[in-house]
Amino acid sequence: MLKNWPVYRVFKREMLRLARLKSARNLFIIIPLVVFLLLGSIYYKGALREIPVAVYDNDNSTLSRTYIRFLESSPNLKVTHYLSSSDAIENAFVEKDVQGVFYIPKDFHKNILKNVPTQIRIYTNSTNIVFGNLLYKTALQVTQTLSGAIVAKRIAPLGINPNKILGTVLPININTRVLGNPQYNYVYYLLPGLTTVLLQMIIFLAAARAFNLEWKNNTYQELFSLARGSIPTMVLGKYFAYMVYSLGLSGLTFAIIFPIFGIPIYGNIGFLFLLLLLFITVSIIMGFGLSLMVKDEIIALDAAIFYNSPAFVFSGFTFPIWAMPWPNTVYAEIIPYTHFLTAFLKLYQLDTSLNFILPEVLKLLLFLFCGILMIAIGLLINRKSIFLSPKTAAL
Amino acid sequence: MNLRLILTLIIKEAELVIKDHSILLVLFIAPILYFVMMGSTYIKKDEEKVSVGVVDMDLTKSSKSFLNKVNATQKVDITHVYNSLPEAKIGMSKFEIQGIISIPRDFEKKLKKNESSPIGLILNNTKFLSSNDINKAVTLVTMDYALESRQKYFESKGINPTFAEIKANPITTQVNGVYNPTNNYGNFLLPALLVLILHQTLLIGLSESIASDRKKGLMKIGFETSKYNFLTYITGKLGFHLFLYSAYLLFTFLVAFPYFDLPIKGDFLTLIFVSLIFFMATLLYGWFISTFFSSQAVAMEIMAFTSYPVFLVTGITWSISDMPLFLQVISNLLPLKPFFVFIKRHAIMGVDAYLYSHEVIQLLLLLLLGYVAAYLRFRYLQKKSIQMKPMVSGTLDQNGV
Missing domain, CATH: 3.40.190.10 (Periplasmic binding protein-like II)
Structure with missing residues (x-):
């Protein structure tokens, strides 16, 4: 029964398509493996001594x-x-x-x-x-x-x-208690931030080619027929496939890279997983929106790189947002990573409960809405390429 | 080397860049936009007024005075007052504050009795910069109290105030942050960041151009135009990029550096000369690597992800000697590493030439390495292109044009 469900058929096709796509292999396997291990190795000593x-x-x-x-x-x-x-x-x-x-x-x-x-x-x-x-x-x-x-x-x-x-x-004696990273360890400090910002970038870049590449490779008709002409089916099927790949990438980060470098996770794993699901969803949906809006995959990639590259600098991780001029603080606010990072640090290092990340979750949901809006705009702009007539679809 | 052919190749490259919107964006818009965006982020150079919460259980003149002194420091701003520690911890969990100062009951009483009064300092260390700044500010204020207390004691023993002050603080320290007197984040990061922006946009733009050449079969045409002369081809292909980035270089040192108040203490001509060696080495490396990409998209994706590792492996934030050996080797093979050291020593520190000559020699060696690698790759690709069937080559020619 599942086999006949159009969403599943699109999902299966997308899983195979991504597996065959050199770019997806680079993004989801080779780049993270090489880059994450390399970044961790730079700071493997953890703290500066001597x-x-x-x-x-x-x-x-x-x-x-x-x-x-x-x-x-x-x-x-x-x-x-x-x-x-x-x-x-x-x-x-x-x-x-x-x-x-x-x-x-x-x-x-x-x-x-x-x-x-x-x-x-x-x-x-x-x-x-x-x-x-x-x-x-x-x-x-x-x-x-x-x-x-x-x-x-x-x-x-x-x-x-x-x-x-x-x-x-010594009249005043300071009893210092350090929360978050009491070891002052640079791997614990930098690697989670760097890997998660790259996680967003990888997912966004991959999703930014989800639809326009179909047009470029003339495979859109096949997709359209498989989804029986339903756009939500197409989007959902693709979304699940990208989610599987993204969760694989998250698994690599949290279950392999973190243990290799001994990075502790203080917070609740279940809460972290829920936050990750939302963050990945936002990145995928925004990427899809871009892919539907910009037919030229290279320009879409340019835009995705342009938008995501400064995310780490603007996130306030190494230099606080409040110390930036106001236009930069605005830019920081319009990147989902900034809000994810705050929620992530609260959960993973300060071990707070879910209600403390509610403001960030709401902001991420707003980004999700923006992604859906982008998809709608894309459907409107490229309607001739998206909504095929039955004849064209049959061809 | 044929100058006419070089010029033809330079014009062809310029045409390719102008016609390709993506390359145009990367080479002409991205550097300026990133300069503005990233540079302005650090324009204030350092953070001020880090939010701190207080729990004052003593509520005395002494506790208020202590907190006022902390609040008067440049880096700390007491923004929240809580009634209890659990309440303050909630504030920290919400990221309203980055640290908590907790003053226990009997703080004043103990101070007056000359007993050590402990205060609590809880730091949110998820971000190092703010945590360090709070810690430093509170420590300095407690040191002031220590001096005052010692001085008062000596005065109580009939020692005159001036002498008591000296007795209270037998050794003073003066810490001079050389080359960055205020030890600020902007001066530390900006010079390297500006160079990185140029480096990365150059590599992404170049790799896109070469991947596009390979895909459209234009590389063979380029080889033919150069009459299979490596020097002619490489000068023509990379000349446009070198010319463009020389202009960016001047912009960086003549406009961006003064704008962000970054020093250029060394000789300007040397700076330009070494920078050109760096760009030439980067271009040769870039050409060599990019010839392995046959898709513009793949080239962009891979190059975009090199920014963080390339930047961090150069030792800009972490000591290279504390990295594993294989990373030390990689770092020394990248032109960016000796160039960063050169910029630091020549422009920021303004030291004598013999103290950065090692880096200049390293850059020249890397230029040579890049040249040899590019030459061998050129000969390989030339051989491969000659082996291609004439019909295919003809088709490519037509499509390519």
């Missing part, structure tokens, strides 16, 4: 050596070079390939003993802010620890209650 730094110790005293030992004991730093003159500082970043230089001034120890203010200068190579930020944080931590220890030593002989030393030296 950033190479140089030290110019112009004091060479017990205290300056203690400071250097503090630096060496930090997991974030690795003292790889000891400079012997201040002239070397300028070119150390390039010549010694270090990301930071610590300069300990002359009479560092003596000045501290004499209560003369002394300053440690730290130069960070901030052409890369990942290193810059980490160095800044570590430098501050190390210096404050040593500074605090010195103050504690100074306070002790003044007759302070030992229980109050900590409260005097």
Whole structure:
């Protein structure tokens, strides 16, 4: 009985058509396998450790050596070079390939003993802010620890209650709790974002050729006859086929790529699956709409690439949307990925319940409506190519 | 090399680009549009006023003063006040706020008694930038409190305020973000992003043009026009693209860089010269790879997906030495990697020439590698095209024209 159902027949035909299509094989298998594995491998170490730094110790005293030992004991730093003159500082970043230089001034120890203010200068190579930020944080931590220890030593002989030393030296203690990615792991941070943005791009690009390629290859009549001239049948049949391929791609992402790189999923898998279903549906339907509106498949592809390529930059993942100028925030809003990402992060990293992603779900539903509208516009624009007369269909 | 034939090939390429709407779009509209769209995204260079929620259980002058100090920092904006931690966590789950500062009861009492007062800081670390900025701002404010507390203690022991201040903070730090003093995101990413836009649009446009040539049989005609001279053919075929992207190059360094307030500290002529080597190497690589595509659509699809891996593998965001060996090899085989390093050292850092000479040599070697690869491919395709039946070739000629 299923065999005679037109939707199933279109679905089966589309499954086979996609399997034979070189472009679909590239998009759904080769590109994700290569690109996802490559992207994950870039950040496979997860966190930056042992950033190479140089030290110019112009004091060479017990205290300056203690400071250097503090630096060496930090997991974030690795003292790889000891400079012997201040002239070397300028070119150390390039010549010694270090990301930071610590300069300990002359009479560092003596000045501290004499209560003369002394300053440690730290130069960070901030052409890369990942290193810059980490160095800044570590430098501050190390210096404050040593500074605090010195103050504690100074306070002790003044007759302070030992229980109050900590409260005097460090009156406010921060108990930090990190939600989402407590390991500060770059694979956990970047790979889910990159793979899901590419997921949208792949599905959208594939769907953008769903109908116009039929016209180009003169196979539309066959499709039309198989669907008995019903447009909803055609769309539904194709939709299910694309959904199967897209779910396969999602499976590759979440069941293979994530475990390979040890990416944890904190949230409910069922909720994530539902969100993915909606996101995939939106991408497919919008792609179909484009495919029906633009008869030239290459121009449709251009438009799809044009629309999807900046999705990652505009999603607010690495740079917040609120820091962008308003026209860019508008563009960010008109990309489904922006809303999917917010909902995805809420579910997958913060483990929230479904009601927290309701605003994003509503926005994605709005995109679905836009996709349906695009399909309707496509049907109107290309009605002569879509609604074939019985004679033409028979041919 | 025949200049007349080169010119003929350049004109043919220009005609192909103008007639093909897709290539026209990629080569003429996309670079400018992406420059505007992507560039303007980072025009403010950095984020400010990250939303933070507070739960103040102490509700004293001290707790309010602490929160005011946090709020006065450039990066943090206290936008939500909650009555309890669970309520604040709901706000975070809704992404209304990126962090929560929670001040417990007895905060003021403990401060006055010189006891350590713990405060809670909950960070939403799904996005690193905001999380880091909140953490940094709160840490700096607590450090101010530490200095104040120590100073007060010394003063209470009869030490004069100036001396007490020095005693309270024996070691100060001055962190200088060299080449990007405010350590901002825009200065870090924009130079590389602008180059990437040119690189990717060039590759997509070129691959489309070559795939179109192959499909229509125009490649053989191109070979014939060049009289099977590789240098003539390649100069003619790629000359148009090199010319166009030289214009974009000037636009990038003369208009985009100053507009986005990006420095060019090194010598301008060297910058242009090395950039041209980079584009020539990219064009040869691009031609070589594109000759494997026989469909414009497939060429576009594959090239479009190279943007992220090509950009990230160059080590712009992550240390190359921390990547697996095979990626380090791949990275060093891409002209983009030494070019990014060159741009960083020459334009942004303005270091002496000997400190980027290694990158220039690497680019020249990659240019040579691209040339050899393209030459061998050309000879292979030439051999293949000669082996084709004359009738087929004739048909292709007619269709192609």
